[in-house]
Amino acid sequence: MSSTLRLSVLLVLAACGPTMTTTDAGEDGGTTNDAGSTDCQEPYRRCDVEFRFRALDEQSVQLRGNFAADGWTVGVPMRKEGNEWVAHVTAGFGSDIEYKFLINNTLWVTDPANTVLSAGGNSVRSNVSCTAFTCEANAPQAASFDWRDGVMSFVFVDRFFDGDASNNCTVAGADPSGQYQGGDWKGVTRKINEGYFSQLGVNVLWLTVPVKNATVGGAGSDGRTYSGYHGYWPVSLEETESCFGSKADLLELVNVAHQNGMQVLFDFAMVHMHSSAPVFAQHPEWFWPLAFNGGQCTCDDGSVCPWNAQGHRCWFTDYLPHWNYTNAAAREYSVAAAVKLLTDTGADGFRLDAIKHVDQSWLLALRTEVEKVAATRSPRPRVYFVGETYDFGNRDYLKSFVDPKTKLDGQFDFPLRLQVLESIISRRAPMTALRDFVASNDSFYGPNTLMSPWVGNHDLGRVIHMAEDTPMWSNPYADGKDRAFNNPPQVPGYKAPFERMANAYAFLLTSPGVPLLYYGDEIGLPGGGDPDNRRFMQWTGLSQDQMWLRARVGALGTLRKQHAALRRGKRALVSATDDTFVYSMSDGVETLYVAINRGDVEQTVSGLPSGALSDLLNMESVAGPSLRVPARSTRILKQ
Numbered sequence: 001m002s003s004t005l006r007l008s009v010l011l012v013l014a015a016c017g018p019t020m021t022t023t024d025a026g027e028d029g030g031t032t033n034d035a036g037s038t039d040c041q042e043p044y045r046r047c048d049v050e051f052r053f054r055a056l057d058e059q060s061v062q063l064r065g066n067f068a069a070d071g072w073t074v075g076v077p078m079r080k081e082g083n084e085w086v087a088h089v090t091a092g093f094g095s096d097i098e099y100k101f102l103i104n105n106t107l108w109v110t111d112p113a114n115t116v117l118s119a120g121g122n123s124v125r126s127n128v129s130c131t132a133f134t135c136e137a138n139a140p141q142a143a144s145f146d147w148r149d150g151v152m153s154f155v156f157v158d159r160f161f162d163g164d165a166s167n168n169c170t171v172a173g174a175d176p177s178g179q180y181q182g183g184d185w186k187g188v189t190r191k192i193n194e195g196y197f198s199q200l201g202v203n204v205l206w207l208t209v210p211v212k213n214a215t216v217g218g219a220g221s222d223g224r225t226y227s228g229y230h231g232y233w234p235v236s237l238e239e240t241e242s243c244f245g246s247k248a249d250l251l252e253l254v255n256v257a258h259q260n261g262m263q264v265l266f267d268f269a270m271v272h273m274h275s276s277a278p279v280f281a282q283h284p285e286w287f288w289p290l291a292f293n294g295g296q297c298t299c300d301d302g303s304v305c306p307w308n309a310q311g312h313r314c315w316f317t318d319y320l321p322h323w324n325y326t327n328a329a330a331r332e333y334s335v336a337a338a339v340k341l342l343t344d345t346g347a348d349g350f351r352l353d354a355i356k357h358v359d360q361s362w363l364l365a366l367r368t369e370v371e372k373v374a375a376t377r378s379p380r381p382r383v384y385f386v387g388e389t390y391d392f393g394n395r396d397y398l399k400s401f402v403d404p405k406t407k408l409d410g411q412f413d414f415p416l417r418l419q420v421l422e423s424i425i426s427r428r429a430p431m432t433a434l435r436d437f438v439a440s441n442d443s444f445y446g447p448n449t450l451m452s453p454w455v456g457n458h459d460l461g462r463v464i465h466m467a468e469d470t471p472m473w474s475n476p477y478a479d480g481k482d483r484a485f486n487n488p489p490q491v492p493g494y495k496a497p498f499e500r501m502a503n504a505y506a507f508l509l510t511s512p513g514v515p516l517l518y519y520g521d522e523i524g525l526p527g528g529g530d531p532d533n534r535r536f537m538q539w540t541g542l543s544q545d546q547m548w549l550r551a552r553v554g555a556l557g558t559l560r561k562q563h564a565a566l567r568r569g570k571r572a573l574v575s576a577t578d579d580t581f582v583y584s585m586s587d588g589v590e591t592l593y594v595a596i597n598r599g600d601v602e603q604t605v606s607g608l609p610s611g612a613l614s615d616l617l618n619m620e621s622v623a624g625p626s627l628r629v630p631a632r633s634t635r636i637l638k639q
Contacts (some may be wrong), residue, residue: 002371004137004318005599010079012578015126015325020350021283028371032079033560034413035603037134037139038133038134038135039135039141039142039577040135040136040139040140040141040142040151041139041140041141041142041144041146041382042093042094042607043092043093043094043148043448044095044135044136044140044448045092045130045133045134045135045136045139045448046090046091046092046093046114046133046134047090047091047092047093047128047129047133047334048088048089048090048130048132048133049067049088049089049090049091049097049128050088050126051078051086051087051088051089051099052084052085052086053078053084053085053086053101054083054084054085054118055080055082055084055085058085058103059101059104059106060077060078060079060103060105061077061078061085061101061103062075062076062077062101062387063075063076063078063087063089063099063101064076064099064100064101064102064104064108065089065098065099065100065103065122066097066099067089067090067091067097067099068089068159071089075102076088076089078101079416088321089601090134090495091128091134092447092448093128093129093130094127094128094129094588095125095127095128095348095447096124096125096126096127096128097121097124097125097128098118098122098123098124099111099122099123099124099125100122101121109191110122110123111123112220120481120626127260127570127588131590134378135406136427138371138374138375138380139322139380140374140377140379140380140381140382141380141381142379143265143379144379144380144381144382145348145381145382145384147263147409147450148450148512148567148568149203149561150203150204150263150384150450150514150566151200151201151202151204151509151514151557151560151561151569152202152204152205152206152265152452152514152515152516152517153197153200153202153204153205153206153516153517153518153519154206154207154251154457154516154517154518154519155188155206155207155208155293156183156206156208156230156458156519156534157183157184157185157187157188157208157231157244158180158181158182158183158184158208158229158230158243158244158536159181159183159229159534159535159536159537160183160187160188160191160521160536161184161187161188161190161191161537161539162181162182162183162184162187162290163184163185163187163188163189163190163245163351163412164184164186164187164245164249165182167184167242167243167244167245167246168180168182168184168243169215169227169242169243171216171217171227171228171517173217173218173225174217174226174227175224175225175226176390177224177484177485177531177532178220178224178226178227178229178531179227179229180224180227180229180243181229181536182536183536183537184243184244184245184249185244185245185249185250185252185253186245186249186252186253188205188207188253189252189253189256189490192253192256192257192260193207193256193260193488197262197529198259198260199387199507199554199557200260200517200522200550200553200554200557201553201556201557201558201560201561202517202557203261203262203263203277203552204262204263204264204265204348204386204514205257205262205263205264205265206266206267206351206516207253207264207265207266207267207463208230208267209230209231209232209234209236209241209266209267209268209353210231210240210241210244210250210266210267210341210345211231211236211237211238211239211240211241211268211269211337211341212234212235212236212239212240212241212242213228213231213232213233213234213235213241213274214228214233214234214235214274215227215228215242216276216315218233218274219317219319219320221317221473222481222484222485224313226531228274229243230534231267231269232269232319232353233274233319234269234273234274234277234543235273235278235497236277236278236279237273237277237279237337237338237341238340239336240339240340240580245514250345251345252345253604254345254346255346257356258346262347263382263384264347264348265347265348265349265350265351265353265386266342266347266349266350267350267351267353267469268338268341268350268351268352268353269322269353270338270353270358270362271316271320271323271351271353271354271358272287272315272316272320272321272322272323273287273320273323274319274320274323274422275318275321276319279333280321283329283330283333285327285331286323286324286327286329286330286333287322287323287324288313288314288315288321288322288323288324289323290311290315290318290321291440292304292313292361293305296315296318296319297310297313297314297315298314298315298316298317299311299314299315300314300356302404307386309357311355311357312325312355312357312358312359318550322357323358323362325358325359325361328358330380331359331361331362331365332365334362335362335365335366335369335419336369338350338364338366338370338583339369339370339373340385342370342373343373344538346459348381348383348384348604349383349384350386351364351383351387352385352386352387352388352408353386353388353448354387354388354389354390355401355408355411356389356390356391356397356401360401360407363385363407363408364406364407366385367385367406367481368406368408370383370385371383374491382407382409383407384412384450384514385407385409386408386409386411386412386450386452386496386514387401387402387408387410387411387412388411388412389401389411389412389414390414390459391414391415392414392415392417392476392477393415393418393440393583394415395415395444395445398411398413398415398445399412399444399445399446402445402446402449402451403446404448404449405503408562409448409449409450410445410449410450410451410452410453410467410513410514410626411445411451411452412454412457412516413441413451413453413454414453415437415440415441415454416437416438416451416453417454418476419433419434419437419452419468420434420453420455420504420508421455421463422475422476422508423469423581423598424500424503424504424507424596424598425455425463425466425471425500425503425504426466426467426476427499427500427598428476429579430576430578430579431576431577431578431579431580431581431596431598432576432578432581434507434576435573435583438511438571438573438583439573442511442512442570443573444451450512450513451512451513451514452513452514452515452516453507453508453511453513453515453516453523453553454508454509454515454516454518454637455504455505455508455626456516456518457499457516457518458530458533458534459479459530459533459539460478460479460480460533461473461478461479461480461483461489461527461529461532461533462480462489462520462521462524462525462526462527462528462532462533463501463504463521463530464491464492464497464498464524464525464526465480465489465497465505465523465526466495466502467497467498467500467501468492468496468497469494469496471496472489478529479529479530480527480528480529480530480532480533480597481528481529481530482528482529483528483529483532484529484530484531484532485528485532486534488526488527488528488530489526489527489532490526490628491524491526491543491545491546492526492545493543494522494545494634495545495548496600497524498524498545498546498549499631499632499633500547500598500632501521501524501549501635502549502552502553502556502632502633502634503596503597503598503632503633505517505552505556506544506556506596506617506634506636507508507557507581507594507596509553509556509557509560509566509632510556510560510566510585510592510594510636511571512568512569512570512571517553519537520535520538521540522549522550523538523546523549523550524532524537524546524549525537525547525548555617556617559591559616559617563590563592563616564587564590565585565586565587565589565591565592566585566592566636568587569585569586569587569591569592570585570586570587571583571584571585572584572585572586574593574607574608575605575607577597577603577605578601579597579598579599579603580595580596580597580598580603580605580629581595581596581598582594582595582596582605582606582607582608590636590638592616592636592638593608593609593613593635593636593637593638594634594635594636594637595608595627595629595634595635595636596629597629597630597631597632597633597634598632599631599632600631600632601629601631602626602628602629602630602631603628603629604626604628604629605624605626605627605629608623608625608626608628609624609625609639610623610624610625611623611624611639612639613627613637613638613639614637614638614639615636615637616636616637616638617634617635617636618633618635622635622637624637
């Protein structure tokens with residue numbers, strides 16, 4: 001077998017023509033594009049890749065690699081054609097192929113003609129591309145919105161802007177902090193028309209649950225009485241929430257958003273209904289019983305109904321009966337309501353609340369039915385599902401819900417949020433830890449997935465307070481409830497927290513995925529835990545630091561929009577220290593460099609290209625390969 005060491009290996013991309021299939025007309029004049037179509041967005045394109053291996057005295061040669069789920073264990077037998085072994089595989093456009101050759105079922109060899117190796121010692125073909133390609137089945141057409149370009153804002157409707165006082169609601173007995181405060185769909189529409197979201201670079205609006213909620217008070221875990229202002233107490237999945245306006249107001253919001261190049265996601269509460277919902281009275285068998293194991297099955301991690309065994313049936317509280325989606329009729333009813341909401345409004349997808357609390361049969365059914373809806377729209381879009389799985393540490397668990405073909409497109413990236421919080425905002429971990437984390441995280445959830453990186457949401461204390469010189473909460477998992485009512489926090493009176501927030505958004509807005517901006521975080525809106533983290537949006541009386549942060553976020557959003565590499569590119573790690581992190585983002589056309597200094601003094605970073613560089617964020621001219629980054633600041637550099 002010594003002659004094998006002298007093998008000559010050639011890897012080429014075949015320029016084979018696509019196999020065309022007829023494009024079928026869908027309902028209402030829509031179209032579906034089957035595998036074989038060549039009208040689809042890049043992430044859904046498939047290239048034919050040909051491997052050629054010069055034959056010597058081998059009995060058999062197999063190609064093994066990551067081009068298929070079983071590619072390392074089963075692989076592809078190569079066939080002998082003259083004096084060469086040949087194999088073809090299909091790979092995603094822009095993907096990286098790691099591979100080796102297995103000779104006579106015993107000897108593994110890398111490609112001697114390819115010097116690029118992975119950390120594990122495999123040959124690597126990077127950024128596969130082709131001029132002739134086929135499309136995955138049900139792929140979004142090229143003219144539809146590309147979710148790689150998305151920047152999302154969570155608009156908490158009741159707390160955002162009051163555009164019509166006539167629809168304001170009051171629930172008797174509710175604590176003022178948990179009372180309806182007047183925000184509505186007309187208010188959101190007004191802010192779209194005023195260009196508020198566009199100025200931030202936002203083109204995706206996540207709206208609170210739009211269906212009809214209970215109009216009675218409910219006891220919170222803190223003993224206070226709340227209203228359903230948040231939308232998570234549905235009583236009817238067929239009606240819209242009158243406290244936010246009329247259905248016509250909602251349709252107008254979606255239409256205006258689309259006219260302004262924005263997509264709309266609805267929060268959808270599919271875990272439970274309110275106990276006053278007619279469907280609960282009519283079909284109690286569609287819900288898990290509250291009585292369980294000699295007590296009540298509430299999600300308290302207790303001995304009566306432990307979460308790890310009963311997470312798909314436990315009630316959040318005793319007035320929120322939990323759907324039993326192992327019951328086919330219940331599952332079909334809920335999925336049909338979700339699909340009808342999309343078709344009636346023309347909205348573009350869902351944020352799926354607490355997805356880990358439902359049987360995955362519901363999610364599989366929703367994806368199946370929504371693909372039918374997508375096929376009726378022209379150009380065929382991608383209907384985006386992003387899930388909330390509240391888990392900061394178990395990436396495998398988050399990933400178990402993600403599969404763009406059958407489940408979620410992505411999740412809110414809780415593990416990444418923890419690392420960004422610790423490394424950039426609260427500074428309790430070095431920037432090298434963030435570098436090490438993203439080294440695997442960018443590709444962890446698989447091809448065509450679009451995770452949502454974030455730092456602030458409606459369940460945690462406002463993140464501006466974690467950016468203070470002394471973080472308000474020492475525990476990164478703290479929910480901030482200790483400051484929700486007792487001594488609620490105020491706007492910081494110095495600039496450093498706002499600069500740290502800007503650094504965090506510099507990272508998010510130069511990362512792949514659909515980054516999230518929680519309303520008010522762009523101005524450092526203060527607040528403790530729920531409900532103080534849901535204060536009414538501050539529109540006037542902003543401090544200089546708040547206005548500076550909003551402008552900085554807007555500048556970052558504009559750069560992301562102007563440079564595809566920042567949103568569609570692949571990240572390459574350049575350098576890192578305790579206080580700095582430098583990486584590049586490249587889409588094969590353009591490469592930009594991001595240099596973040598979280599330290600309180602100016603720092604020198606290295607590893608950049610030599611010569612003149614333009615700092616696009618700060619509009620300065622600098623020079624590499626080493627340069628200075630001011631304290632608590634970011635540079636975005638172009639050669």
